[in-house]
Amino acid sequence: MDYSSIAIKVFEIESQAVLDLSKKLNSDFDRSIRKIIDTSGRVIICGMGKSGIIGKKIAATLASTGTPSFFMHPGEAFHGDLGMVTSNDVFIAISNSGETDEVLKLIPFLKDNGNFIISLTGSPSSTLALSSDSHLNVGVSEEACPLKLAPTSSTTATLAMGDALAVTLMKARNFQPENFARFHPGGSLGRRLLSRVSDEMYSENLPFIDSSASSSELISVMTEGRLGIAIVQDANCMAIVTDGDVRRSIEIYNEKFFSKRVSDLMTSNPQCISSTARVEDALVLMEASSITTLLVTEGSDIVGVFKK
Template structure:
């Protein structure tokens, strides 16, 4: 296959799958609304179940729900049938995914779910299938064709199921007024979690802060900056605090030339450095630094400098 045919074939896949996803909107009905309402009113979790490729899609849907405010986990239907159903409470909502609606491992769970009084949401491509008919809410994820040229490998059908799961998660987010702060709570290790959950005192440098006398000569200031490793020196003077940075030293050399070595910290420092109190969110500190085009902030508590926060 040459490059042109390769690219055209890929475009065909995109077109087929895009058509499959677009087609979902035409078949969306009140069942979707009822599923959303049941999940919102439930005191339990959303348990997502699927076999094979549907199971892989189910894992992603469960993960998306869990990270966006809807307690959820994935359950393998085979494991469920051999003991994991013990984790299912009557308050839980069960979401089963099967394109055919006849997947044996999934269909076998219907009697238990019925006796356990679980609300069942089914995502299938066959509205008349066993699973669809047993469900309280059936979400039609049927597609006209698979992107697979042999019409064997699940492609368009799994994409459609994934998109339906995303639609559920997004609508639930909106209904719960899920905010970035909530998202950050579930993602403390990510950039957003750091910015929204952490405080400056969680990340600031507190040891061996580079303080220097207001009367210190430039060579001493440079020495303190080098020893501190923060690119700055802090000056504590009678009416407040000052800051001398590497940039201040460079600008001083340009301004004073060789006479800079006769200058003191007081003559080079910024007497109104940017400072934030202990308790400031990292998000707010970073925004302040971005707005002022700086890379460091002094952190104070009462009338003392207790740390330096760096980008």
């Protein structure tokens, strides 16, 4: 049995199912987007079984991209969780058949509550589709499952429609990386965009040295500082000596290296950044300059060292 050929067939069937969604889009998609944007409430997503699992992912994607959203299990909803639904909320109900009993039982409450109902089904003529204010057709011509029973293409299509909603809403709201980072403060993007240089700089026992100091003193200061640099801040000079500068100087001067002064080895006017700048700005500057260290300033004073 050629297992790879089976996998390839699955990819072909499911990718075609996603491509076919574009042919099914109509004015209901635009109406859904406008309603979600205009609502002062949240987006509540509901589904049973595999549709529920897909619904949880869609809710998570919406929530992390600027649309307040959460998933509600239809069974729990029917036994008290409907109390979390306000009249301003938009309700997205997912059911491939459009006849899932647990979901349909919620319709009378939602209508009486004044909720705008968006349904994702594979059947525009289903009870759920006809009961909704907007219907998004996620029907597929075939499941990738060889028995045509397990939800495969249909769940992929539903997930893709959820992504289409989320991305469209992002663009409509001009959602920026900074906004995304606010909802992901623990990730690398959050660090880059939300943290300030002052949050991550080294500021204790900075390795300052006078420009007239000897190379031996320089090595001692750099060793004690443990930052791989020494900082020069004389009355009329701001400079830096890195461990790379020391290595290159040793190659150039050989035994004469120890007769040199810091002024012979330092790099004047090094790259600096304000302590209030974002970490993102610091990293961009370092990448553009092909360096791994920045001096951090407050006014004319060096107050820290930021390292990549």
